[in-house]
Amino acid sequence: MPIHTATRRLAFATSADHPSIQPDDMHLATSLERLGIQPVVCVWNDPQVDWSAFDAVLIRTIWDYFKHYEAFLRWLDRLDRLGLPTINDSALLRWNSDKRYLLELARLGVPTIPTQLATASALPDVLATMTGQQVVIKPSISGGAWHTLRGRAGDAALADAVARLPRELDYLVQPFVPEVVSMGEWSLLYFASEFSHAVLKRPATGDYRVQGEHGGSAVPAQPDAATLAAADRALAAVATIGHGDHAYVRVDGVVSGGRFLIMELELIEPFLHLAGQPHAAERLAQQVALRVPPRHAPGDDHAGSRQNAAR
Incomplete structure (x- = not known):
């Protein structure tokens, strides 16, 4: 039974590879609907989405943002200009998006696991200080083990793999924790x-x-x-x-x-392990609901400012 008379519209931000609400988030979406919030699936970098039509954006399965990082930052800037709240907050998303x-x-x-930050060109020098150690190397902006390497510092196989990494990225170097x-x-x-x-x-x-x-x-x-x-x-x-x-x-x-x-x-976009945890999904829905502002009537100043910003 909805507790609000006016349904608020929540953009459920996804990615082109995962454009639907994933099974792990289904009870979350249902719980939001019970709270008077309509979750609408929107691919985050789809140019056809009218973000000004929503009351807030819930960041969920944008699992490719690190592959389009500059576009991701521009997207957050656009949402900020629209005055559209993001969940979590856009400043927090920017901070958390770079693992440095x-x-x-x-x-x-x-x-924390001891971490060194290095450009691609500096990786051989960093690894030279760790000869013989098992290490993990990953981009500072990444996810899903993208461009992640594990090997023994000083081994030729790891050096060859490092030489093939994208040169434009920065990397974290950490000792492997067995x-x-x-x-x-x-x-x-x-x-x-x-x-x-x-x-x-x-x-x-x-x-x-x-x-x-x-x-x-x-x-x-x-x-x-x-x-x-x-x-x-x-x-x-x-x-x-x-x-x-x-x-x-x-x-x-x-x-x-x-x-x-x-x-x-x-x-930003963690898998939340909500399957089999209905009460957890309901608690999260309540927290999300607190962060979605009240629905504004068409034509009011707030809605108008969003439409202007969207142009």
Whole structure:
């Protein structure tokens, strides 16, 4: 039973490769409808979308934004000019879109996997300081293990692979953490800074990537108190730099040497592991609803300003 008399329109931002609401988000969409919010699927970089027709944009499966990064930033600028709220906030999306934020978290005292940032041309010099170590190299703006390498620094095979990486990108260089394979990677889901649920992800046999498209798996699990406390502290650190208000965040990390190390904070388009978690989907829907402004009557000043900005 809708609790609002006027249906608000919410753009459910997706990508061309995933243009429909994914099964994991279906109960979220249904819950939004019950709250008087109409989710409308919109491919984020489709030039035919009239963004001014919506009350807010929920960022969901824009899983190719890093391949079109300049266009992505221009899109956020356009939404800002329209005065159209994004969920999460556009400033937070910009900050989180470049994984060099991990260096900022480390400076704030957040335990992270040690990370170095390097241009493509500087990668051989960085790897020369890590000879003999197993390392992971990934673009600072990336997702889904895109252009990600694993190998032993100093080996010819890794050097050859590094030489073939796109030269225009910047890269993160990290020591490989074997516990990702032996113990698994945690994903902790938070809605409005409150812990909701968690999964433990494992790679397929012989692999190190936990993403489903690479054969990885995820099962519901309950993190211990120390892991939860570490994730809470990481989010508190993010709040100190002005990014404390978010509808959703996924905290990814691994327990190594008795500490929970942050691997990534996913605040843009994380897979939320809502399947089988109806109450979690409903809680998130309530948080999203709080961030969608009231419906404006056609012809009012606010609607007019959006239409002008869209031209």
